[in-house]
Amino acid sequence: MNQDQSVIEVTHMVHKYGRTEAVNDLSLRVGRGKCYGFFGRNGAGKTTTIKCLLNLLRPAAGSVRVFGLDPARDEVGVKSRLAYVPDYVAFYPWMTVRNVLDYLASFRPRWNRRTESELLGQFRLDPTQKARALSRGQKTQLALTAAICAEPELLVLDEPTSGLDPIVRREFIQTVIGAYQEADPGNRTVFVSTHLISEFEGLIDEFTIIEGGRAALTLGADEARARYKRIRARFASEAPAVDFPQAKQVRREGRELELTVNGHSEEILERLRALAPEELTTEALTLEEIFVAALK
Amino acid sequence: MLIQLNFKSGKPVYLQVVDQVKAAAASGALRVGEPLPSIRPLAEELRINRNTVAKAYAELEGQGVIETVPGRGCFLKENNSPFRKDIRLKMVAEEIDAAIVQAHHLRVEDKEFLALVKERLEAFEATNKAHEAKAKEQL
Numbered sequence: 001m002n003q004d005q006s007v008i009e010v011t012h013m014v015h016k017y018g019r020t021e022a023v024n025d026l027s028l029r030v031g032r033g034k035c036y037g038f039f040g041r042n043g044a045g046k047t048t049t050i051k052c053l054l055n056l057l058r059p060a061a062g063s064v065r066v067f068g069l070d071p072a073r074d075e076v077g078v079k080s081r082l083a084y085v086p087d088y089v090a091f092y093p094w095m096t097v098r099n100v101l102d103y104l105a106s107f108r109p110r111w112n113r114r115t116e117s118e119l120l121g122q123f124r125l126d127p128t129q130k131a132r133a134l135s136r137g138q139k140t141q142l143a144l145t146a147a148i149c150a151e152p153e154l155l156v157l158d159e160p161t162s163g164l165d166p167i168v169r170r171e172f173i174q175t176v177i178g179a180y181q182e183a184d185p186g187n188r189t190v191f192v193s194t195h196l197i198s199e200f201e202g203l204i205d206e207f208t209i210i211e212g213g214r215a216a217l218t219l220g221a222d223e224a225r226a227r228y229k230r231i232r233a234r235f236a237s238e239a240p241a242v243d244f245p246q247a248k249q250v251r252r253e254g255r256e257l258e259l260t261v262n263g264h265s266e267e268i269l270e271r272l273r274a275l276a277p278e279e280l281t282t283e284a285l286t287l288e289e290i291f292v293a294a295l296k
Numbered sequence: 297m298l299i300q301l302n303f304k305s306g307k308p309v310y311l312q313v314v315d316q317v318k319a320a321a322a323s324g325a326l327r328v329g330e331p332l333p334s335i336r337p338l339a340e341e342l343r344i345n346r347n348t349v350a351k352a353y354a355e356l357e358g359q360g361v362i363e364t365v366p367g368r369g370c371f372l373k374e375n376n377s378p379f380r381k382d383i384r385l386k387m388v389a390e391e392i393d394a395a396i397v398q399a400h401h402l403r404v405e406d407k408e409f410l411a412l413v414k415e416r417l418e419a420f421e422a423t424n425k426a427h428e429a430k431a432k433e434q435l
Contacts, residue, residue: 033347034347035345035347170343174340174343175340177345177346178336178339178340178346181336181345181346181347182336182346185346185347185350201303201343202301202303202309202342202343202344202345202348203343203344203345204345205345205347205348221309222308222309222310225303225306225308226306226307226308229306273401280401282306283304283305283306284303284304284305284306285304286303286304
């Protein structure tokens with residue numbers, strides 16, 4: 001494998017729709033076996049980037065490599081090794097669930113029947129049901145089942161949970177990724193775009209936040225939680241009017257002070273302790289809160 | 297053994313798993329020769345990535361806390377640290393230093409700190425005995 005362990009490597013990629021730059025000088029690298037989050041608001045350039053990975057769109061500049069290959073020149077070489085689930089899936093309406101799976105399996109060198117029946121059971125999908133009768137959530141479940149049964153080296157998911165209700169969502173993504181990583185986890189890479197970040201909190205190893213077509217932040221999840229913190233201090237009387245230039249955000253409310261920080265937390269804590277607060281607490285931000293803080 | 301994660305602690309997730317397995321072993325909630333949960337069910341239960349659990353188990357194995365029996369899973373090992381005694385003491389000293397710093401900032405006096413250490417040791421002892429008693433009952 002060239003490019004050593006990267007499964008996806010995007011360098012200085014640009015894509016324009018007419019004069020509008022949807023992706024502007026984006027670079028990112030996804031390592032083998034990682035679960036990589038691609039976070040951004042609607043219109044940030046997530047889907048455009050994914051389409052460039054799949055040669056559904058051609059970048060205007062920069063380069064895209066998947067498994068070290070150029071998807072535009074080696075389309076089959078790339079696509080035969082990955083599975084892609086778009087944010088809105090459609091099947092031939094007259095096919096049954098069984099027909100859909102058999103049809104999709106016919107394009108694949110491998111198909112794991114055991115995973116198939118396991119997931120159909122867990123999602124309570126009836127193989128005899130016609131695709132036209134499936135709800136949006138069921139269609140997504142069927143598409144994900146099909147994606148995983150093919151045992152690809154890379155799973156590309158574009159907003160996979162957006163059509164599902166909040167209770168089903170978390171359970172479901174856990175099941176899917178658990179089943180996907182079951183065999184040969186070192187060779188199972190996930191690239192998932194979403195703006196519903198909290199569901200992926202524990203799954204993500206590393207992420208990029210995209211904003212206005214550019215990478216606003218790329219970090220490991222543990223590293224991000226170690227850097228982004230919320231510090232709260234309560235004082236015996238009115239909170240002192242001290243400046244904290246290193247904090248990203250400072251809120252003052254009577255005797256309380258709340259600081260959102262990105263790094264420098266030890267120095268800030270040291271300064272706060274010198275002010276002798278009654279209580280001083282620190283907690284890490286969740287990935288969703290980090291997303292919000294990074295875009296402010 | 298029940299593992300509970302707290303993303304808000306800011307501590308790497310795999311280290312939270314490592315520390316909780318060690319704590320379970322110290323308190324007797326997990327006994328020598330008992331199996332640890334397998335990777336996939338634990339990952340699904342904790343809603344974390346399988347790789348994170350695998351990394352935690354690899355770390356525990358590296359530290360000599362658990363051993364992997366191919367095809368059967370991971371088990372808690374007899375408490376034989378692979379490290380030399382002086383190194384083990386140094387590792388514990390580092391943890392104590394962190395607690396001392398914390399105690400200083402929270403204005404806990406030396407005497408109170410020492411009393412607390414003793415109290416915690418006794419608490420672990422007590423849970424350990426309770427677990428042992430339960431194990432005997434089951435036999």
